[in-house]
Amino acid sequence: MTVSRLRDIPGINVDKMGNAADAIGDPDMLRLENLDTDIAPPPAAVAATLAAVTRDAANSYLPFLGIHELRRAAAARVSADTGVTFDPESQCIVSAGGLSGVLNALLAVLEPGDEVIITDPAYAGLLNRIRLAGGVPRLVPLVVRDGGWRLDLDALAAARGPRTRAILTMSPSMPSGIVHSREEWQAICDLAVAADAWLIHDAAMERILYSDQPMLHPLHFDGMAQRTITVGSVSKEYRMIGWRVGWILGPAGIINDIGLVSLSNVVCQVGIAMPGAAAALTSADDGIQGAVAAWRGRRDLILRELADLPVIRPDGGWSLLIDTVALDLAPTRASELLLERGGIAATPMTGWGEAACAGRYLRFVFANEPEARLTGIRERVRRAWAL
Template sequence: MALSDRLELVNPSEIRKLFDLAQGVEGLISLGIGEPDFDTPEHIKEYAKEALDRGMTHYGPNAGLPMLREAIARKLKEQNGVEADPKSEIMVTVGANQAFIMGLAAFLREGEEVLIPSPMFVSYAPAVILAGGKPVEVPTYEENEFRLSVDDLKKHVSEKTRALIINSPNNPTGAVLTRKDVEEIADFAVEHDLMVFSDEVYEHFVYDGARNYSIASLDGMFERTITVNGFSKTFAMTGWRLGFVAAPAWIIEKMTRFQMYNATCPVTFAQYAAAKALDDPRSWKAVEEMRREYDRRRNLVWKRLNEMGLPTVKPKGAFYIFSRVRDTGLTDKEFSELMLKEAKVAVVPGSAFGKAGEGYIRISYATAYEKLEEAMDRMEKVLREKKLV
């Protein structure tokens, strides 16, 4: 099947549709977009200016600047327990999102299946389709805090299954896999000879004693794992479009070839700034300050949603909360449209994240505390007036 045919199978993001609908709504409070409301720390911006002053405005290597790959290797070893050769097992991408289609294209054959825990990040299934594969949704459940279990995976694996995507901390649910979860998933992957994509872009935003466990750090797992991460969420650098991948050399070689004929290379001066940021203690101080503020917001939103009659699991990671709305008698899309029109609050219907998300909404608490308070007040007022709770 030609790529043009596959593009016909991929629908525009439901989140983008919501944003289009929200355009022009005066006084809108948006809890939809998954983007830090913090600005990039000043010292990182200064590093970018320094790079520009040094004339770093030319093409760089397809796989990324050596200085950045080396800094990433140090970070992976110190923070994740993952040993990766910066010359052959790490590459820099134009945002983390790009890594999925490039990584899948490195090994996936026509019609092979990829298991994806659902609710899921909106880019996963389209990436599988564009790479020629078939996405297979594996439902996760509120009763298990939306954490993926091997029992769920066993129900959906087949002879055609080639890979598995895990995302912890999770977008959209905020679920965080425990070490036991990760170990069991690793055993499952080995048993069925699967490649594993581990999306860890929210790794530093964890709460209540939870932590991120990198599956590539487990014995024998690096050779079958593509670890995807980036700078957008960690350092509030979404517009800088910088991600990175750690994977076996044969995967990186093929992904680099893809990038060679796609984006050529990531932005050179942005890479310099990211490399310097990784080794600067001020960066990690800023991350911890963001994490603490997200935690404060999380507690507010979770408490208010439950108080207004919307049952909500308390998330242990990321900056999203996934609330059950089907008890109101409305579908998740109807609920979202009601909140947009009556409360002037934008939330995302859970069905945008797969079938398992139907009947839920995703709220991003990456916005100011005062705005979140007002948004909760508005939502509760509409629910009471409509007698939906």
């Protein structure tokens, strides 16, 4: 019998698609189902990790909340990006990846039945962590305007209720790739203040932007320093997925509580991975600018080739969505046909929001396939869907 905390937690489908693609074993298949990337991590991060393997200090539980070098680097990074100064010892801890940090933050702020406002579509893993922590997701739909995504501000305002305890944000968001405008951020921050709610910001992709607009963070807005919890990681921007290292910053009181959750959960982080993460954050050659240019080129190629199909433009991040329902194809069927006839592995967004919103879409991840392999994707889609 399934325990109650798992009854409303479906899978994320990515694992099933990955297993199906692996079982076929076709090297020509486009692997668009999972958030991986083929672009290498910063060389300094790799060198620091290799050196750490040989050091006894890296083979330790201590310090439980993360090595001081990494906490200083993460605090300095977020302080420089936001203009809000963070003390690395009292306002920053290290997590075993960004999603572990999000779960620990949710466990530290939610009582059972508290509501968490989040956009739709949203990563199913975030929705499931809200539920696992005893919270209730309150979904705010994204809408399509001028070929891209925008936040429904009226629906955002209507989502506030007496049990609103937190707002969980991500910009660029996954899977949509929405990058919140200043107006949207202002509305989100105003709601957080009005509801006296925490704002938990997943900053994993905040510099993966495909426009000339500056990066915006909730800490850029008045009144947010005392209620914002920032969760970052090296997985996306620094291309260090396998390291499983993230960080959490916020007011000292709540960071202390999140630290207690962390000690009761994963206990400590990956000792041999943290020096590499610190090196990435402090490297003069982190490779982010070049990686973003490469990812943008891949996005642009897919947008050009599929311009006659209902593809929604992402303004950041690693993935884009296509509205297969508009083509009279359920996303699950569209995914099956792509796998069987088109040589493309792609994940349907079932469970990534409401059926009327996220449930319309199939996701293409473009971060792990170079332009040379993506070229001709329109013919693969035509062959699979008879379009």
